[in-house]
Amino acid sequence: MMNLISILILIIGGLNWASIGFLQYDFVAGFFGTQASIFSRLIYICIGIATLYFIFMIFKYKGNVKIFDRKKKYDNQNYSNSDKPKEQQMSEHNNDILS
Numbered sequence: 001m002m003n004l005i006s007i008l009i010l011i012i013g014g015l016n017w018a019s020i021g022f023l024q025y026d027f028v029a030g031f032f033g034t035q036a037s038i039f040s041r042l043i044y045i046c047i048g049i050a051t052l053y054f055i056f057m058i059f060k061y062k063g064n065v066k067i068f069d070r071k072k073k074y075d076n077q078n079y080s081n082s083d084k085p086k087e088q089q090m091s092e093h094n095n096d097i098l099s
Helices: 002-023 027-032 038-060 086-098
Strands: none
Touching: 002 027, 002 038, 027 038
16 A cells, blocks of 8 residues: 555655746645645655655565565355356356256
């Protein structure tokens, strides 16, 4: 979850830097008044922390940073029929027909 949050913050920061470069307009400073505003500075600090976190994760996992973890952990007691693997659904359906 932290990887997703940090990548979203990095995207926002990158778009802000692109707008500074292309349009000479700082959206964060424009939204909060000035660059010296406490709220603008907090946004800049959050972008910096997210960048440092993501750089750390890149080095820690040697470039294989996962943004989404889509693994489903199956517990035999706590899931509905639609969440079961297809093979298990079919075997249970066949057992119901035979009994």
